[in-house]
Amino acid sequence: MNHIVISVIGQDCPGVVHAIASALSKAKCNIDELSQTILKGQFASIFIVSAPENVTAEDTQRVVSLSLEARNMDLTVTSRTFDTSSAFDSGEGTEPFVVTVNGSDQPEIIAMISGIFAEQKVNIENLKAIRVDNQSDECVLVFEIALPLSINRTAFRQMLQAKARSSGLSLSIQHQDIFEAIHRVPIV
Numbered sequence: 001m002n003h004i005v006i007s008v009i010g011q012d013c014p015g016v017v018h019a020i021a022s023a024l025s026k027a028k029c030n031i032d033e034l035s036q037t038i039l040k041g042q043f044a045s046i047f048i049v050s051a052p053e054n055v056t057a058e059d060t061q062r063v064v065s066l067s068l069e070a071r072n073m074d075l076t077v078t079s080r081t082f083d084t085s086s087a088f089d090s091g092e093g094t095e096p097f098v099v100t101v102n103g104s105d106q107p108e109i110i111a112m113i114s115g116i117f118a119e120q121k122v123n124i125e126n127l128k129a130i131r132v133d134n135q136s137d138e139c140v141l142v143f144e145i146a147l148p149l150s151i152n153r154t155a156f157r158q159m160l161q162a163k164a165r166s167s168g169l170s171l172s173i174q175h176q177d178i179f180e181a182i183h184r185v186p187i188v
Contacts, residue, residue, distance in 0.1 A: 002051040003082040004029070004060050008068075010075030012043035016068070020047065023067035027060060028052050043075065048082060057081045094123070094146035096176035099160065103169035105131065105139040112167065113143065116160060122147055144176065 008020060017036065024031060029049040036045035051060060061079035068075050101113060110129065117124055126144035147153070157173050164171035174182075 002053060002055060002057075003032075004049050004051050004055075004057045004079055005082040006047040006049065006057075006060055006064060006077065006079045007045065008047075008064065008075050008077050009042065009044045010073070012038050012041050013073055015071065016043050016073060016075065017045070019067045019071050019073060020045070020064050023063045024049055024060065027055055027063050029055060029060060093149045095149065096125075097145050097147045097173055098176050098179040099141075099143040099145060099171065099173045101141040101143075101164060101169055101171050103139065103164075103167070105137045106167060109139070109141060109167070109169065112163060113141070113160070113171075116163060117143070117145060120148075120151060120156060120159075122151070122156075 006020075006024075008016070021031060024047070029051045031047055031049050033048040034045065036043070038044075049060065057079040061077050064079070065077045068077065099113070101109060103109075110127075114124060116122075123146045124143055125146055126142075128142045130140045130142070132138035132140065147156070160173060161171050
């Protein structure tokens with residue numbers, strides 16, 4: 001079984017995921033994992049698929065591209081072989097945390113916060129940057145991170161908060177379970 005990573009990016013329109021999934025299904029590929037988002041009308045996705053031995057990364061790129069072109073969808077497809085043994089593994093246990101940064105948008109915010117993560121060997125697993133509205137420069141960043149068990153959480157929190165304060169930002173860090181419990185919307 002081949003493992004292949006396929007990324008698709010471009011102008012969003014209804015039916016994009018269907019076009020991709022249908023093409024992969026016809027090529028006898030199973031979608032193992034998928035992440036997809038839309039930013040200001042731009043579609044971006046990453047598919048990790050299991051493909052039969054005779055199906056290459058180039059084959060999947062071709063069939064997905066042809067499927068999109070047949071539907072007049074303007075998207076770029078890239079594909080590569082995925083070696084599952086080379087996936088990032090810090091070698092130690094981690095716990096999921098959520099870091100939220102609020103304040104006036106500044107060009108260096110993401111570089112500043114992610115720089116601390118990089119120095120401390122903290123992996124960012126998901127990141128969302130949100131402009132509160134078009135009339136203000138208020139932004140919210142939500143980093144989902146894998147915090148190594150060996151990190152002193154108090155010192156790490158203080159380092160992040162000091163850096164945020166020095167730029168006029170507020171920052172909070174919570175275990176992901178607590179964050180989700182607080183932000184869960186009840187279904188009525």
